[in-house]
Amino acid sequence: MDKDFKESIHRALxxxxxxxxxxxxxxxxxVNRAKAYDGIDFEELRKKIADLxxxxxxxxxxxxxxxxxxAEARGATVFRxxxxxxxxxxxxxxxxxxxxxxxxxxxxxxxxEIHLNAYLEKAGIEVGETDLGEWIIQLAGQxxxxxxxxxxxxxxxxxxxxxxxxxxxxxxxxxxxxxxxxREQLRPRxxxxxxxxxxxxxxxxxxxxxxxxxNEGNARLVTSLPRIHIVLVGIEKLIxxxxxxATILKALPRSATAQQxxxxxxxxxxxxxxxxxxxxxxxxxxxxxxxxxxxxxxxxKQALQCIRCASCLNVCPIFxxxxxxxxxxxxxxGIGTILTAWFDALKQSEDIQSLCIQCGACKDVCPGMIxxxxxxxxxxxxxxxxxxxxxxxxxxxxxxxxxxLFHGMLRAASVAGKPFTSGKxxxxxxxxxxxxxxxxxxxxxxxxPFRDRFKKIAQPTQREKVxxxxxxxxxxxxxxxxxxxVTTLNKAGIEVLFPEGQTCCGAPARYSGVYxxxxxxxxxxxxxxxxxxCTWVVxxxxxxxxxxTHDFLSTFESVGQAGWLTEARQLAAKTIDFSSLISKLIxxxxxxxxxxxxxxxxxxxxxxxxxxxxxxxxxxxxxLRRAGYDLTExxxxxxxxxxxxxxxxxxxxxxxxxxxxxxxxxxxxxxxIVAMDCPGCVMxxxxxLDQEGTDIMxxxxxxxxxDYLK
Amino acid sequence: xxYDQFKAKAEAVSAEVYRFSDRNAALSWLVDFLKREGxxxxxxxxxxxxxxxxxTGGERQQLTSGSGISFVxxxxxxxxxxxxxxxMAWALADTGTLADNSTDIDQRLVSSLxxxxxxxxxxxxxxxxxxxxxxxxxxxxxxxxAMITGPSRTADIERVLTIGVHGPERLVILCIDAFEGGK
Ligand code: SF4
Ligand code: SF4
Numbered sequence: 040m041d042k043d044f045k046e047s048i049h050r051a052l053x054x055x056x057x058x059x060x061x062x063x064x065x066x067x068x069x070v071n072r073a074k075a076y077d078g079i080d081f082e083e084l085r086k087k088i089a090d091l092x093x094x095x096x097x098x099x100x101x102x103x104x105x106x107x108x109x110a111e112a113r114g115a116t117v118f119r120x121x122x123x124x125x126x127x128x129x130x131x132x133x134x135x136x137x138x139x140x141x142x143x144x145x146x147x148x149x150x151x152e153i154h155l156n157a158y159l160e161k162a163g164i165e166v167g168e169t170d171l172g173e174w175i176i177q178l179a180g181q182x183x184x185x186x187x188x189x190x191x192x193x194x195x196x197x198x199x200x201x202x203x204x205x206x207x208x209x210x211x212x213x214x215x216x217x218x219x220x221x222r223e224q225l226r227p228r229x230x231x232x233x234x235x236x237x238x239x240x241x242x243x244x245x246x247x248x249x250x251x252x253x254n255e256g257n258a259r260l261v262t263s264l265p266r267i268h269i270v271l272v273g274i275e276k277l278i279x280x281x282x283x284x285a286t287i288l289k290a291l292p293r294s295a296t297a298q299q300x301x302x303x304x305x306x307x308x309x310x311x312x313x314x315x316x317x318x319x320x321x322x323x324x325x326x327x328x329x330x331x332x333x334x335x336x337x338x339x340k341q342a343l344q345c346i347r348c349a350s351c352l353n354v355c356p357i358f359x360x361x362x363x364x365x366x367x368x369x370x371x372x373g374i375g376t377i378l379t380a381w382f383d384a385l386k387q388s389e390d391i392q393s394l395c396i397q398c399g400a401c402k403d404v405c406p407g408m409i410x411x412x413x414x415x416x417x418x419x420x421x422x423x424x425x426x427x428x429x430x431x432x433x434x435x436x437x438x439x440x441x442x443x444l445f446h447g448m449l450r451a452a453s454v455a456g457k458p459f460t461s462g463k464x465x466x467x468x469x470x471x472x473x474x475x476x477x478x479x480x481x482x483x484x485x486x487x488p489f490r491d492r493f494k495k496i497a498q499p500t501q502r503e504k505v506x507x508x509x510x511x512x513x514x515x516x517x518x519x520x521x522x523x524x525v526t527t528l529n530k531a532g533i534e535v536l537f538p539e540g541q542t543c544c545g546a547p548a549r550y551s552g553v554y555x556x557x558x559x560x561x562x563x564x565x566x567x568x569x570x571x572x573c574t575w576v577v578x579x580x581x582x583x584x585x586x587x588t589h590d591f592l593s594t595f596e597s598v599g600q601a602g603w604l605t606e607a608r609q610l611a612a613k614t615i616d617f618s619s620l621i622s623k624l625i626x627x628x629x630x631x632x633x634x635x636x637x638x639x640x641x642x643x644x645x646x647x648x649x650x651x652x653x654x655x656x657x658x659x660x661x662x663l664r665r666a667g668y669d670l671t672e673x674x675x676x677x678x679x680x681x682x683x684x685x686x687x688x689x690x691x692x693x694x695x696x697x698x699x700x701x702x703x704x705x706x707x708x709x710x711x712i713v714a715m716d717c718p719g720c721v722m723x724x725x726x727x728l729d730q731e732g733t734d735i736m737x738x739x740x741x742x743x744x745x746d747y748l749k
Numbered sequence: 750x751x752y753d754q755f756k757a758k759a760e761a762v763s764a765e766v767y768r769f770s771d772r773n774a775a776l777s778w779l780v781d782f783l784k785r786e787g788x789x790x791x792x793x794x795x796x797x798x799x800x801x802x803x804x805t806g807g808e809r810q811q812l813t814s815g816s817g818i819s820f821v822x823x824x825x826x827x828x829x830x831x832x833x834x835x836x837m838a839w840a841l842a843d844t845g846t847l848a849d850n851s852t853d854i855d856q857r858l859v860s861s862l863x864x865x866x867x868x869x870x871x872x873x874x875x876x877x878x879x880x881x882x883x884x885x886x887x888x889x890x891x892x893x894x895a896m897i898t899g900p901s902r903t904a905d906i907e908r909v910l911t912i913g914v915h916g917p918e919r920l921v922i923l924c925i926d927a928f929e930g931g932k
Contacts, residue, residue, distance in 0.1 A: 172905035246888040256916025285879040306894035314824035
């Protein structure tokens, strides 16, 4: 990891204004967004948007031509280019031909992408941002920290200092007063500018229209007052039909700022008269800058479905800690990582892609239905392919790839005992790394792993058999969870099988972008688990469950492995998570709860993979309630605990505050027990609570249910 | 029904909404309002009215001489004026939005530069939502389709909602029942 990058993270994390503002915003945003979407079927709406944007991405060539034709028929001049340098030159040319001295801009990310301001200023043209946030940033000589709220990291005092300098007068930090000052300062610039530059939220091929949305009203002035209007849009803003504008406008303001609609929407089709009666000189630039290439990529084409609402930033547990600056100068957050990799260079995303913990929160709210974590993983894979695996990781995965060696090492670690800080190699085994992060204790490796204990469990032979896939954590750190699972299923008259050949599910390798190892792990697992007859393959680790149900297939697809697809599909169809299986058995009355129990006050933490990939969140709660626990919800129960496999070890500085936040929310419930369905989360949260010295118990649901089932 | 929804939604975003049975009622309220809110004959207290089908020639003359409302609109005047008045032909009930073909620059000058924007809206022009607007107002015959939802706002400093940045600080909407709006 680059040293500057590490420092920028540290700077962000220790900037109280930034983390405070972003934290408060993201909390409020979740609530307000839900309100804004009240009565709207979001899934149906975003399916429509994804479809219409995907159609546009697949037909960029045709839509560009259609747009050009229609906009020109209405009197605009359209210039299409692939090259950012050509865009800059084109704009400067028009400016010079028309003796432009002053430009006013309304917010446009595309102009930031090509660093237009600096270019025009160098040529002696005054360029003024007019969006309040952008203007603040411009005065401060900074770059935006958020796509929609560029100056969210600044306090009113900082703004008042900037403005005071600008107007040569000591201003108070009263916000309405500061806004007035901005109005007064910018008004004359609007009135005297010769050229207005805007972006565009949507470009409609059918009509040649540009759609612009603002709350402040600056875009209306930028597009109405100066005699020249330049529009710069990326070609991903194209859509085919005018009627679809309403569809996007239904989602964009709701997702962006939880508004039903922005104060102003302008739909501009060709030039109109200027205030002095002359006709406006209107130019529309359709910029490609690798977007067509992106559209041709089978995976990344979906990134063009983005409508730039920034909701993926607002819900990202990492973004709310570090803000936009660590991501670079233009596009930020998860989607920004992807766009930077393309518009800039893959190499540019090397550091920032590692910020993603793969929690999936962004994917859940994205109105363009973009699989942001999936694409970030793909970047990781391509980076590894391009640059090779770092030596240390390679040696780790050589071990993980060899089951007997891997398991041998784990056993050796348990013999060596805790702490695992001795022996360099063991220290760096995935999931068991002991570069102990602040604020968390790691579990000891069990003296006797589950695979050995299993042999000692006396099970009655039953007709129905279920295969248990333990995964590394339950097998080697929490064998008691596995034992509870066996006992539970036995109560339902099911015999549990544990195929010895099972090994790591490959998640650690996959999430590090090391796909050849993930592929090997997948094949080994498939071989082991499909060798025996069974009705289900059950897992009590959501990450493993996701590996078996989703990741094997996608890994095979990525590496072009066609030989195991059928088996992978069969395995996926049979695999089920623990809580879902128990819910089924209860429904079928093969398991029943003991009656009349009144148990402790409990709270439930949603694990990312279980809630957002497997879509299970009601079942475990229902089970715990029916067992007799007094369930009380914690705040942000589905926000990532900061574990993320080896993330907590690679990014301890970010993982730690995530864990602290989780612990605060758990404590606030006053519950005696916190339940979850993931051994990884147990490890993280138990470690955190243990360090704090609280006596709140951290348990996997399987351990909490086993005693109360008949 | 649509009116009630429109009013509730528009007020939720800080617009002021009034309803009148006919043009005359609206007009006399408007003249009172302008006086009450400090209309005068300096450029800073002026009221500019973007010409439209709302008034008859006679009425216009009467208003010009009697009250100081100007029907001449220039950028300079609009930038200083306290009031901007225009006709907005359509409204959307589900978001409290006004919509209009604002190809005529005067329509935009009076609704974007003055401190207070007063919009006259035929109650019959209130539509359920944007898709229904788009079947009536289309870029085919409209170069600048404008939608306005509440006054100008920002939350760019510490996320504190503040009204009146570059556009009007107040949006006053007069819905008029017995009025077709000249569409
Ligand atoms: S998956 Fe989670 S961590 Fe990654 S970008 Fe999305 S919200 Fe952020
Ligand atoms: S990726 Fe999705 S959530 Fe993020 S800005 Fe784009 S549309 Fe919005």
